[in-house]
Amino acid sequence: MNVIVCVKAVPDPKEICKIRIDPATKTLLRCDVPLVINPLDKNALEAALLLKEGRGASVTVISMGPPPAETIVKECMALGADRGILLSDRAFGGADAFATAYTLAGAIVKAGEYDLILCGMASSDGATEWVGPQIATFLGIPAVTMVRKFESQEGAAWRVLADWQNGYRRVEVRLPALLTITRDLNRPRALSFSGILKSRKKTIEQWGREFLDLPSEALGAKGSPTIVSEMSTVRNRRDVKMLRGTIEEKADQLVGLLAESGVL
Amino acid sequence: MIDFSFTDEQEMFRKASREFAETRVAPFIPEMEKTGKVPPGLVQALADAEMLAITIPEEYGGLGLGYVARMIALEEISRISVATGMMLQVFALGIDPFVRFGSKEQKEFYLPKLARGERLATVAVTEPTGGSDPTGLRTTYFKNGTDYILTGRKCFITNAHIADTVTILAKDENDPKAFSAFIAEKGAEGFSATHEEHKVGMRGCNTGELSLEKCKVPATALLGQEGKGLRVSMSAIGDVGRGGMVGCAIGLQTACLEASVKFANERILYGKPISALQTIQNKLADMKIDLEAGRLLAYRAAALHDKGERSSNEFAVAKYFTTEAAQRAAKMAVDIHGGYGCMEEYAVSRFIRDAFVLGPSAGTSDIMKVIVARWVIG
Numbered sequence: 001m002n003v004i005v006c007v008k009a010v011p012d013p014k015e016i017c018k019i020r021i022d023p024a025t026k027t028l029l030r031c032d033v034p035l036v037i038n039p040l041d042k043n044a045l046e047a048a049l050l051l052k053e054g055r056g057a058s059v060t061v062i063s064m065g066p067p068p069a070e071t072i073v074k075e076c077m078a079l080g081a082d083r084g085i086l087l088s089d090r091a092f093g094g095a096d097a098f099a100t101a102y103t104l105a106g107a108i109v110k111a112g113e114y115d116l117i118l119c120g121m122a123s124s125d126g127a128t129e130w131v132g133p134q135i136a137t138f139l140g141i142p143a144v145t146m147v148r149k150f151e152s153q154e155g156a157a158w159r160v161l162a163d164w165q166n167g168y169r170r171v172e173v174r175l176p177a178l179l180t181i182t183r184d185l186n187r188p189r190a191l192s193f194s195g196i197l198k199s200r201k202k203t204i205e206q207w208g209r210e211f212l213d214l215p216s217e218a219l220g221a222k223g224s225p226t227i228v229s230e231m232s233t234v235r236n237r238r239d240v241k242m243l244r245g246t247i248e249e250k251a252d253q254l255v256g257l258l259a260e261s262g263v264l
Numbered sequence: 265m266i267d268f269s270f271t272d273e274q275e276m277f278r279k280a281s282r283e284f285a286e287t288r289v290a291p292f293i294p295e296m297e298k299t300g301k302v303p304p305g306l307v308q309a310l311a312d313a314e315m316l317a318i319t320i321p322e323e324y325g326g327l328g329l330g331y332v333a334r335m336i337a338l339e340e341i342s343r344i345s346v347a348t349g350m351m352l353q354v355f356a357l358g359i360d361p362f363v364r365f366g367s368k369e370q371k372e373f374y375l376p377k378l379a380r381g382e383r384l385a386t387v388a389v390t391e392p393t394g395g396s397d398p399t400g401l402r403t404t405y406f407k408n409g410t411d412y413i414l415t416g417r418k419c420f421i422t423n424a425h426i427a428d429t430v431t432i433l434a435k436d437e438n439d440p441k442a443f444s445a446f447i448a449e450k451g452a453e454g455f456s457a458t459h460e461e462h463k464v465g466m467r468g469c470n471t472g473e474l475s476l477e478k479c480k481v482p483a484t485a486l487l488g489q490e491g492k493g494l495r496v497s498m499s500a501i502g503d504v505g506r507g508g509m510v511g512c513a514i515g516l517q518t519a520c521l522e523a524s525v526k527f528a529n530e531r532i533l534y535g536k537p538i539s540a541l542q543t544i545q546n547k548l549a550d551m552k553i554d555l556e557a558g559r560l561l562a563y564r565a566a567a568l569h570d571k572g573e574r575s576s577n578e579f580a581v582a583k584y585f586t587t588e589a590a591q592r593a594a595k596m597a598v599d600i601h602g603g604y605g606c607m608e609e610y611a612v613s614r615f616i617r618d619a620f621v622l623g624p625s626a627g628t629s630d631i632m633k634v635i636v637a638r639w640v641i642g
């Protein structure tokens with residue numbers, strides 16, 4: 001069984017308060033915030049590693065990102081992935097979810113046969129939730145988003161439980177398929193010293209546009225149909241409102257205010 | 265040009281250690297502070313995370329890593345809990361005599377178990393007669409057939425009550441100039457852990473006394489050559505012990521600085537965060553300068569050791585500087601917190617208690633200066 005996991009390098013969400021927006025380019029300025037594996041991609045990788053341990057699956061990690069993203073691919077190898085591929089090329093720069101999915105789909109085809117593709121449900125910085133399903137569309141395979149549990153993993157059709165608004169869906173899906181994973185699926189393992197040492201021998205494949213043989217106009221900023229028109233920092237400030245009247249009146253007003261603001 | 269950067273692999277060791285410290289060690293701190301006892305779950309967590317295996321050679325089930333990797337792990341763990349850093353550093357201190365002086369049989373028997381944490385180790389040199397002068401110790405041994413009989417008392421021994429395997433330094437009853445190192449096993453006849461100390465800081469890291477009352481150990485318990493025991497124990501303390509204290513100290517320095525920056529940015533006085541006040545900035549800058557200097561000394565000594573060069577003098581410099589700097593940092597951190605710094609809800613109140621325990625362990629600052637002076641005078 002071959003499992004492919006798509007991972008993204010994101011600025012560490014724990015240090016997100018340091019990040020600033022560049023008003024001119026409408027992009028995020030990383031401001032020395034270290035890159036980490038997108039948290040939900042860790043759940044996707046964990047699911048793949050459990051398949052490796054349970055049924056000998058081979059796990060390939062693919063990441064598209066700038067050269068420093070190599071460190072997170074290395075980390076995936078130290079966690080137990082067998083093969084790591086970094087898609088890095090100027091031509092890929094400025095890609096939106098669509099162009100990213102197109103590039104990743106191209107790389108997946110190049111990487112060889114696969115039975116399962118796992119993605120995190122969303123990235124902590126972009127948060128569109130589109131890349132996974134779009135990859136599936138490019139590859140012409142089914143996708144199930146927001147998977148929280150594998151119920152049956154036997155045969156060609158798996159049964160999974162996936163979030164749906166306030167409840168869940170039970171879905172049967174024929175492999176090869178793409179699943180996007182939520183944090184409820186598992187608890188990602190910790191990086192270990194011996195895992196790091198074992199990954200010494202593993203090398204990371206670096207693929208560019210030429211190797212993927214994809215048309216430049218479909219990649220990066222050129223291949224991106226969406227444009228960020230505005231970006232602003234949300235400032236949370238405390239607002240003070242004094243309530244007047246008897247205790248009953250105040251309670252009524254409070255309930256009204258809470259309902260108005262959507263808390264109740 | 266000297267390359268001061270860490271390798272990608274070392275950065276991953278740091279990441280792994282930090283994650284471990286923040287998720288697995290931190291939850292034990294309240295219990296450790298309250299009871300002063302070692303939580304068994306913590307020792308298991310250290311073993312599961314392979315923290316006991318770092319310096320053990322691969323052929324004996326260890327990771328075969330050097331002092332830089334160990335320094336990284338200790339720094340990150342001590343950033344969260346100095347008590348845990350101390351416990352871990354002394355486990356490695358207890359392992360070192362086996363790695364450097366153990367016979368093939370001793371290595372094969374002990375090291376794999378020590379690597380997995382099935383056995384825990386320590387070294388017992390200090391006695392009530394004074395830790396600075398180990399030759400003044402009074403624990404004696406004599407040969408009885410093929411066995412040795414040990415009698416005496418050890419104090420201030422880290423991990424005394426939890427260690428299974430203790431390297432004991434003792435003096436020949438008939439030749440006060442001959443010292444030998446022996447392995448004493450928990451449960452051996454006449455061997456027991458007695459008084460448990462209540463330290464002001466590093467609570468939850470065990471320190472206590474060991475009693476040897478005609479404790480009988482077999483000839484196979486001798487570590488290294490008979491009469492050459494000072495080398496066995498002092499080389500462990502010189503590099504592993506001092507290096508370990510340095511790791512604890514730079515971790516604590518980092519914790520003090522981080523807590524201070526956070527508080528200074530959040531505490532509003534005169535309508536502004538106090539980090540805008542020059543006197544506060546001055547303290548933060550002092551802490552940062554000490555930390556940068558301390559880390560350079562620490563990692564230089566560790567890197568020298570990993571290159572196979574002599575490093576005990578460099579570790580003495582680093583031990584002096586970083587443990588003193590950690591005490592300065594802890595005082596400044598408490599000062600920056602104002603009254604809150606005296607309250608137990610704030611971690612800096614723990615940091616200042618921990619900082620003072622760093623001083624005497626593995627040799628006092630005075631003794632570090634004695635070593636450094638000997639180094640310069642030649």
Ligand SMILES: Cc1cc2nc3c(=O)[nH]c(=O)nc-3n(C[C@H](O)[C@H](O)[C@H](O)COP(=O)(O)OP(=O)(O)OC[C@H]3O[C@@H](n4cnc5c(N)ncnc54)[C@H](O)[C@@H]3O)c2cc1C
Pocket residue numbers: 354386387388389390391392393394395396397419420421422423471621624625626627628629630631634
């Ligand atoms: C938390 C903790 C853990 C420890 N763990 C261990 C352990 O695991 N194993 C172990 O064997 N020991 C351990 N020790 C003991 C430690 O090594 C000794 O406390 C230390 O060596 C000092 O010895 P002492 O306490 O007897 O002080 P003393 O040696 O009595 O020193 C008293 C004072 O005299 C000063 N002094 C001594 N000699 C000189 C000199 N030549 N020049 C100038 N000043 C001098 C000292 O600096 C100090 O100020 C531990 C200590 C502590 C606090």
